[in-house]
Every structure is written in structure tokens, then in C-alpha cells.
Amino acid sequence: MAKRTVIPFGPQHPVLPEPVHLDLxxxxxxxxxxxPSIGYIHRGxxxxxxxxxxxxxxxxxxxxxxxxxxxxxxxxCLSIEGNMGIQIPERAEYLRLIxxxxxxxxxxxxxLGLLADSFGxxxxxxxxxxxxxxxxxxxxxxxxxxxxxxxxxxxGLRRDVDADTLALMERKxxxxxxxxxxxxxxxxxxxxxxxxxxxxxxLTAEEAAALGAVGPVARGxxxxxxxxxxxxxxxxxxxxxxxxxxxxxxxxxxxVVRIRELFQSIELIKAAIQRIPDGEVSVPVKGNPxxxxxxxxxxxxxxxxxxxxxxxxxxxxxxxxxxxxNANIPAMVKTLAGAQLADVPILILTIDPxxxxxxx
Amino acid sequence: xxxxxxxxxxxxxxxxxxxxxxxxxxxxxxxxLGVMIANLADENVEVIYVFEKxxxxxxxxxxxxxxxxxxxxxxxxxxxxxxxxxEIHDLFGVVxxxxxxxxxxxxxxTAEKTPxxxxxxxxxxxxxxSDDEMGDETGSDTGQVSEKAEEGGEx
Amino acid sequence: MKxxxxxxxxxxxxxxxPSTYGYPFTPREYPDTLRGAIGIDIDACIFCGLCxxxxxxxxxxxxxxxxxxxxxxMQCVYCSYCVDTCMKNCLWTEHTHVVPDTVxxxxxxxxxxxxxxxxxxxxxxxxPASTEASLGQTDSESAGQxxxxxxxxxxxxxA
Numbered sequence: 001m002a003k004r005t006v007i008p009f010g011p012q013h014p015v016l017p018e019p020v021h022l023d024l025x026x027x028x029x030x031x032x033x034x035x036p037s038i039g040y041i042h043r044g045x046x047x048x049x050x051x052x053x054x055x056x057x058x059x060x061x062x063x064x065x066x067x068x069x070x071x072x073x074x075x076x077c078l079s080i081e082g083n084m085g086i087q088i089p090e091r092a093e094y095l096r097l098i099x100x101x102x103x104x105x106x107x108x109x110x111x112l113g114l115l116a117d118s119f120g121x122x123x124x125x126x127x128x129x130x131x132x133x134x135x136x137x138x139x140x141x142x143x144x145x146x147x148x149x150x151x152x153x154x155x156g157l158r159r160d161v162d163a164d165t166l167a168l169m170e171r172k173x174x175x176x177x178x179x180x181x182x183x184x185x186x187x188x189x190x191x192x193x194x195x196x197x198x199x200x201x202x203l204t205a206e207e208a209a210a211l212g213a214v215g216p217v218a219r220g221x222x223x224x225x226x227x228x229x230x231x232x233x234x235x236x237x238x239x240x241x242x243x244x245x246x247x248x249x250x251x252x253x254x255x256v257v258r259i260r261e262l263f264q265s266i267e268l269i270k271a272a273i274q275r276i277p278d279g280e281v282s283v284p285v286k287g288n289p290x291x292x293x294x295x296x297x298x299x300x301x302x303x304x305x306x307x308x309x310x311x312x313x314x315x316x317x318x319x320x321x322x323x324x325x326n327a328n329i330p331a332m333v334k335t336l337a338g339a340q341l342a343d344v345p346i347l348i349l350t351i352d353p354x355x356x357x358x359x360x
Numbered sequence: 361x362x363x364x365x366x367x368x369x370x371x372x373x374x375x376x377x378x379x380x381x382x383x384x385x386x387x388x389x390x391x392x393l394g395v396m397i398a399n400l401a402d403e404n405v406e407v408i409y410v411f412e413k414x415x416x417x418x419x420x421x422x423x424x425x426x427x428x429x430x431x432x433x434x435x436x437x438x439x440x441x442x443x444x445x446x447e448i449h450d451l452f453g454v455v456x457x458x459x460x461x462x463x464x465x466x467x468x469x470t471a472e473k474t475p476x477x478x479x480x481x482x483x484x485x486x487x488x489x490s491d492d493e494m495g496d497e498t499g500s501d502t503g504q505v506s507e508k509a510e511e512g513g514e515x
Numbered sequence: 516m517k518x519x520x521x522x523x524x525x526x527x528x529x530x531x532x533p534s535t536y537g538y539p540f541t542p543r544e545y546p547d548t549l550r551g552a553i554g555i556d557i558d559a560c561i562f563c564g565l566c567x568x569x570x571x572x573x574x575x576x577x578x579x580x581x582x583x584x585x586x587x588x589m590q591c592v593y594c595s596y597c598v599d600t601c602m603k604n605c606l607w608t609e610h611t612h613v614v615p616d617t618v619x620x621x622x623x624x625x626x627x628x629x630x631x632x633x634x635x636x637x638x639x640x641x642x643p644a645s646t647e648a649s650l651g652q653t654d655s656e657s658a659g660q661x662x663x664x665x666x667x668x669x670x671x672x673x674a
Contacts, residue, residue: 021469035463040469059596145549150595211439309399320395
């Protein structure tokens with residue numbers, strides 16, 4: 001048997017967006033197994049429910065992560081609205097859909113840039129992030145902030161968007177599509193990119209189901225799994241939503257899934273802007289949450305759970321946020337076993353890790 | 361998004377012995393494990409298991425005493441539950457009997473052990489100092505974890 | 516399989532102008548909807564303390580006895596919950612952010628008692644800037660601003 005060495009990877013590493021620690025057990029250049037450990041960014045945000053009243057808790061939950069920020073705010077509001085039995089107006093639902101899908105566009109553009117950086121293609125990384133700036137400017141114009149939006153509240157939304165701004169949003173997104181297509185062609189067809197991505201980190205459909213993978217990791221292996229398909233999200237079903245599924249199961253397939261979702265989100269936003277009704281954007285809320293409620297949201301990285309428990313007071317008893325990266329860690333550990341050392345950054349980034357979401 | 365109708369928000373309460381039967385039924389019918397939630401409530405630690413299939417949820421709660429919580433592990437059925445069970449062990453001090461892929465307390469690294477459960481009887485001053493020896497422990501845990509990985513696999 | 520598929524993009528950016536603009540020499544233009552720094556009309560404030568209770572980062576301190584309202588500029592996260600909660604509508608968001616600095620700025624605004632307002636009004640008559648808004652309001656604000664360093668805010672617009 002060859003000699004084994006243990007190399008610590010992280011928590012500080014140039015390719016990692018967030019600190020995670022892996023102990024890689026190596027034989028020559030092949031990783032035999034990887035042992036993760038987390039906790040470097042644990043801020044104890046869930047314990048703040050004892051100090052912050054439930055309407056203000058939205059601003060704490062939004063700041064769990066900067067990339068999935070709108071999803072967290074919306075998921076928490078959905079959980080409390082389900083807890084108290086509140087129905088929000090239809091215009092608010094459409095606006096939440098528009099912002100959520102715009103957040104997905106932003107997250108996938110960011111991930112594509114980081115993926116290019118992980119195999120050293122820095123100019124592609126910078127060009128992809130230049131496109132992301134257009135999306136951030138749209139966020140700033142409609143919500144008031146580039147990264148943290150503070151626009152969701154229990155009972156609806158805090159601000160409205162007028163028709164001129166929606167028309168501007170549609171125009172800017174239509175101009176963005178050909179620029180994204182130019183860069184998407186590089187990711188999908190270029191031979192040097194393909195030699196780094198194809199055949200790396202293969203997960204078959206049975207393995208993905210046995211490991212509990214969610215999101216684009218599962219959809220890249222052929223599992224048709226998406227929270228937006230369910231009847232309660234009738235808006236998505238009405239707009240003709242169909243999840244993007246690839247069957248190859250390697251990193252290239254997961255990249256293609258996210259690129260297809262990018263274009264699909266832009267189409268969903270434009271369709272929603274055409275059909276948005278007029279009306280109020282919030283309803284008044286009285287009383288306090290008294291029950292337990294579990295809500296689910298499809299974040300850009302997969303399925304997220306939001307559990308809230310109230311006891312009729314201004315302070316909640318418990319909230320729990322389970323983010324998709326938490327569910328994808330077993331899939332990451334499995335793909336790392338048997339990989340080459342030079343592929344480790346790509347395999348970590350292929351599940352789109354958001355460690356600050358995992359550790360709250 | 362419209363008036364959240366996640367079906368079946370009921371959480372049935374079972375004892376630790378009824379848990380394995382419930383989980384086995386779910387596995388046979390093809391439900392996925394969604395999340396395991398732990399909560400400190402009135403000197404008890406309650407662990408909630410949420411299973412999901414289609415648009416339905418199926419939930420169960422087990423209540424354990426906070427000083428010495430112990431519960432059988434479900435990793436022999438759902439291998440990927442090790443992520444949740446290790447985290448709950450590191451934060452709340454719950455002992456999962458039969459846990460495959462046990463990280464021995466080194467999965468969720470915090471400055472104090474079991475920060476969410478101050479009532480735990482087993483927290484000792486020696487356990488609080490163990491982050492000085494993190495390097496050695498990880499080395500020895502490597503041997504322990506790789507043996508268990510070879511035996512147990514991914515469930 | 517394609518080779519050099521980035522070639523067109525690279526050549527275009529090699530001979531075109533840069534996509535960045537020269538911040539800080541070119542000033543940043545913010546849209547009107549930006550949630551920026553918090554401004555207060557101290558005379559309308561009744562010191563109820565609701566904004567301090569709602570602030571998620573505890574950046575606001577309200578002192579009813581001394582009639583002062585303090586905000587820690589670097590602790591404010593621009594969520595504007597205080598603006599939504601204020602019953603007298605005396606808080607607003609500016610359309611700029613706080614300028615980055617090496618010290619943590621803390622700004623205190625005090626409401627002057629009515630006699631001091633009239634004396635300050637007579638002193639300030641020669642400055643032309645005080646003719647914009649109503650006389651009492653602007654004068655107490657410039658009196659308040661003279662006590663503490665104000666790095667970025669000029670004449671705040673009326674709420």
C-alpha cells in the first residue's frame with residue numbers, strides 16, 4: 001500500500017468563497033478520502049430570536065448569506081405567514097417571484113465566474129462578473145440595495161415598483177441575453193474548459209438519490225427535483241415552468257444545468273412583468289405566531305427549509321434554516337474520493353457551496 | 361408561494377423506541393429525509409425529523425431529557441443523515457447510538473463544546489480545552505473515520 | 516470542440532475602453548431609490564424611542580431627558596426600519612452612503628429649548644443659506660450641527 005499523507009485544505013484558500021476545512025488523505029496525487037469540518041463562520045444567528053422580535057428578525061435572517069439573501073428573507077416571511085395564516089396580495093407574489101428569479105440570475109452568474117477562477121481562467125471570470133454588475137444595478141434601482149435587499153416583510157413587501165422601472169428592467173435583461181450567450185458558449189463548447197469539466201466528479205442518479213442531493217447537483221444527474229413544481233407555487237406552473245435536467249452527472253452537466261436555468265429565469269421574469277396585476281403590496285398583520293410551521297423555497301442552490309415555532313409572544317421560540325449546501329455535503333465528500341488533487345477546487349465549487357448559509 | 365399549503369404540518373410525538381419503526385416505513389415508501397431540527401425546550405431536548413415526498417411532509421418529534429440525551433441513529437437507513445446527526449451532537453450533546461461516519465465531536469468546531477445545551481451533565485473542563493489539540497485529534501480521527509467509512513459506506 | 520472561443524471577447528476588450536469607471540476620482544452616482552444614510556429633523560422628534568427599539572443593530576440611542584438622538588454611523592446597516600416606524604415622520608434616508616473613514620463616526624442631534632432658538636435665529640440672520648427652509652427649523656439644525664462633526668450631509672431636504 002502506498003504511503004498516505006494528510007493535507008489540510010482551507011479554511012483559508014484563494015479559491016474558496018467561504019471558509020470550510022477539509023482534511024484530504026492523499027496517496028501520491030489521488031485523494032483517497034476527504035473529511036469535512038465546518039464552524040468557522042458560525043455566528044449563532046438562530047439564537048437571536050430570543051433578543052429580536054419577529055418582525056425585525058427578517059433583517060437578521062436576510063444577512064445569513066449575501067448571495068441567497070432574497071431567498072432567506074422570503075422563506076422566513078413565508079414561514080411566519082403560514083404560521084399565522086396570512087394571505088398576501090397577488091401583486092406582492094409576482095414581485096417576489098421577479099426578485100427571487102433575479103436573485104437566481106445573479107447567483108448563477110457569480111458561480112460561473114468562480115468556476116472559471118477555480119480552473120485558472122481569470123479573464124472569463126472577470127467578464128462574467130461584469131455582466132453581474134448590470135443585475136446588481138437593477139437590484140439597487142428597485143430595492144435600494146445591491147446585496148442585501150430588505151424588501152420582504154411579513155404580510156407582503158415594503159416597497160412597490162412602478163411600471164416604468166419594470167419596463168426598464170425588461171429592457172436591460174433583453175440586452176443582457178446576447179452577452180450571456182457569448183460567454184455561455186465558452187463554458188459549454190470550449191475544449192480547454194471541457195477538458196477540466198467533463199468526466200470530473202460523476203454522480204449517477206442512484207448515487208445522487210442515496211446521498212440526498214438537492215438542486216442543480218441532483219438535476220445534473222437526471223433527478224427531476226424542484227420545489228417550484230408543486231401546486232402551491234401555481235405562479236410558476238402558470239408561467240410554464242419546467243425544470244432543466246441533464247443526465248451526464250459530471251461537472252460539465254451541472255454547469256449546463258445552471259446556464260439553462262439562467263436563461264429560463266430571465267424568460268420567467270419577462271413573462272411575469274407582462275402579467276403582473278395592479279393592487280396593494282402588503283396587508284396589515286395583527287397578533288403573534290403561535291404554532292410550528294415548515295416552509296420550503298427553491299434557492300439557487302437547491303431546496304431550503306424554514307421552520308418557525310412561536311408561542312403567542314413577540315419573541316419566537318425557535319427558527320431553523322436548513323440550506324441546500326448542508327444537504328449537498330455528502331455528495332461533495334463522495335465525489336472527492338478518488339479524484340485528483342488538482343480537481344479538488346472544481347469539485348468543491350461544483351456543488352455551489354455557501355458555507356455561511358450552512359452554519360448560520 | 362400562495363398561502364403556503366405545505367400539506368401535513370402535523371408533528372406526531374413518539375418515544376425513542378417508536379422512532380425506528382416510523383423511519384423504516386418512510387424508507388420503504390420512498391420518502392426523503394428533509395431536515396433534522398433540534399430544540400431546547402423546558403429542560404428537554406426535542407429532535408424533529410421531517411420527511412418529504414411530492415408535496416407532502418411527514419414529521420415526527422422525539423423528546424429527550426436534556427442532561428443525558430440518547431437516541432438511535434438512522435444512518436443505517438438514510439446514510440446522509442450523518443451531516444445532521446453530527447451537527448446536533450456537536451451543538452446539543454445528543455448521543456446517536458450506532459452512528460456511522462462519526463466525527464467524534466470535530467464536525468462543527470466551536471470554542472465551547474455544546475453551546476446550545478448548557479444543561480448537559482457530561483460537559484467537563486477537560487472537554488472545553490480540547491481545541492488546543494485539534495491537530496492531533498484530527499490525525500487520530502482520520503484513522504477512526506476511515507475505518508468506519510470502509511465498514512459502513514454511505515448508507 | 517472549439518479552440519480560442521474567448522478570442523473575440525478578448526480582442527474587443529483589448530482595444531475598447533475599460534468597463535470600470537475611475538472611482539474615487541469619478542464620483543459614484545446613486546439612484547433615487549437607494550436606502551442610504553439616515554437623516555433626522557430633530558425638532559419634530561418627540562423622543563418616543565420606537566426607532567431605537569426597532570433597530571436590529573442597536574445603532575440608535577434616544578435620550579428623553581437630554582432630548583438627544585444619537586446614531587452610530589458605522590453600525591447602521593441601512594435597513595430603514597426606523598424610517599418606517601417613526602410616528603412623526605421625522606426620519607428619512609439620504610440618497611448617499613456614509614463616506615468611508617478610519618474612525619467610527621457617531622452623530623448626536625440635540626433639540627434646543629425654544630429660547631436658545633430665538634437667539635440663534637438672530638445670530639444666523641446674515642448667512643444666506645438659512646433662507647431656504649423655515650427659519651426655526653434650519654437654525655436649530657445648524658446649531659445642532661455646529662456641535663458635532665458632520666462629514667457628508669449638507670442641507671437635508673424636507674421630509
